[in-house]
Amino acid sequence: DIGTDDFSIAFWIRPTALAQVGLINKRDRGASTNLGYALELQSDGTLDAFISDGTAVTTISSTTTVSAGAWVFCIFTADRDGNAQWYINAGAAEGATAISSQNGTLGNAIRFALGEGYSGSADRFYGGRMAAVGIWTKLLSSAERTFLYNDGNGRRYAFIGLTGDG
Numbered sequence: 764d765i766g767t768d769d770f771s772i773a774f775w776i777r778p779t780a781l782a783q784v785g786l787i788n789k790r791d792r793g794a795s796t797n798l799g800y801a802l803e804l805q806s807d808g809t810l811d812a813f814i815s816d817g818t819a820v821t822t823i824s825s826t827t828t829v830s831a832g833a834w835v836f837c838i839f840t841a842d843r844d845g846n847a848q849w850y851i852n853a854g855a856a857e858g859a860t861a862i863s864s865q866n867g868t869l870g871n872a873i874r875f876a877l878g879e880g881y882s883g884s885a886d887r888f889y890g891g892r893m894a895a896v897g898i899w900t901k902l903l904s905s906a907e908r909t910f911l912y913n914d915g916n917g918r919r920y921a922f923i924g925l926t927g928d929g
Contacts (some may be wrong), residue, residue: 764870766869767843767866769843769900770899771897771898774787775893775894776834776891777832777835778804781807781829782887783805783887785888786878787801787876787896788801788873788876789873789875789876790813796819798869798870799815800813801813807828808830809829810849811823812839812841814865814869815869816866819864821865824858831891835852836852838908840902843863846861853908877896897911
């Protein structure tokens with residue numbers, strides 16, 4: 764569990780179709796007071812992240828849209844006493860949203876899931892490919908994000924090897 768730490772999540776996706784589906788999930792969206800985080804693809808091709816420490820839910824949305832059939836590199840970062848935002852294909856930060864009010868733990872008993880979203884009793888399964896998922900309890904630097912994207916060729920996370928890499 765991430766707990767109260769800053770965190771970054773990076774992954775590649777290639778959706779077969781655009782729909783509201785779970786990508787990376789550690790939260791039941793059935794109620795806004797449910798602890799955890801969830802990253803989802805929306806039917807318009809944008810990406811949403813949902814964070815809740817049990818008091819309310821904060822939504823962080825990308826502005827770049829992904830296309831069905833195309834690979835895209837996604838990074839979500841959450842500075843727990845600042846902003847959360849998306850980085851798509853090593854571009855500039857998008858959807859910066861203050862999350863300092865979400866300073867309690869995100870830890871919960873829900874199982875970690877890839878390609879699946881929970882919304883009360885309805886599961887929403889991702890149809891497509893997902894690769895190279897990485898989760899860190901730190902904010903990835905600009906150099907680390909660029910290194911991982913590698914001009915669209917990607918790199919394995921074990922090889923970050925940058926000075927100051929945590």
